[in-house]
Amino acid sequence: MPGGLSSGDLGTDVMPAMSLERSLAVRACFPPTAASVRAARSFVGSAVDGPAEVRDTAVLLTSELATNVVRHAATDFEVALRPLNATTVRVCVIDQSVGVPVIREKPDDAEAGRGMTLVATLAAAWGVDRQPHGKAVWFDLAPVSLRAGSGATGP
Numbered sequence: 001m002p003g004g005l006s007s008g009d010l011g012t013d014v015m016p017a018m019s020l021e022r023s024l025a026v027r028a029c030f031p032p033t034a035a036s037v038r039a040a041r042s043f044v045g046s047a048v049d050g051p052a053e054v055r056d057t058a059v060l061l062t063s064e065l066a067t068n069v070v071r072h073a074a075t076d077f078e079v080a081l082r083p084l085n086a087t088t089v090r091v092c093v094i095d096q097s098v099g100v101p102v103i104r105e106k107p108d109d110a111e112a113g114r115g116m117t118l119v120a121t122l123a124a125a126w127g128v129d130r131q132p133h134g135k136a137v138w139f140d141l142a143p144v145s146l147r148a149g150s151g152a153t154g155p
Contacts, residue, residue, distance in 0.1 A: 036070065036077070040063070040077075048089060084140060091141070093136070094131070100128050123141060
């Protein structure tokens with residue numbers, strides 16, 4: 001695969017699927033397993049080009065959304081990245097569940113349940129788009145772009 005990604009980097013049960021649906025979109029599909037969370041982080045980390053702290057934020061927030069899919073939706077999921085403009089990238093995690101994530105107030109000593117709070121706090125914007133067979137939870141980050149050779153496809 002372009003951009004230094006190999007099927008070994010994504011795990012043996014993960015089959016990246018590039019799509020021409022949207023210009024410059026980079027996409028990969030994953031099964032609902034714990035290993036897929038790691039693979040999704042790796043996929044996003046290799047595709048995002050920007051300051052280390054922004055790339056790290058993209059990886060962290062992708063991890064939170066992918067973990068939500070594995071824990072709550074238990075469906076296959078897709079991670080899609082696309083530029084919104086020259087300095088902003090949207091990361092979408094798409095699954096087949098209609099359940100929408102919510103931000104919950106948690107006590108300071110809670111061990112779980114802060115994922116969407118992190119997304120809301122660290123992303124430039126975030127949201128949920130309902131789809132005919134599930135939803136897309138997305139977040140925007142800036143200043144970043146997609147790495148040249150990351151598998152982005154053009155018209």
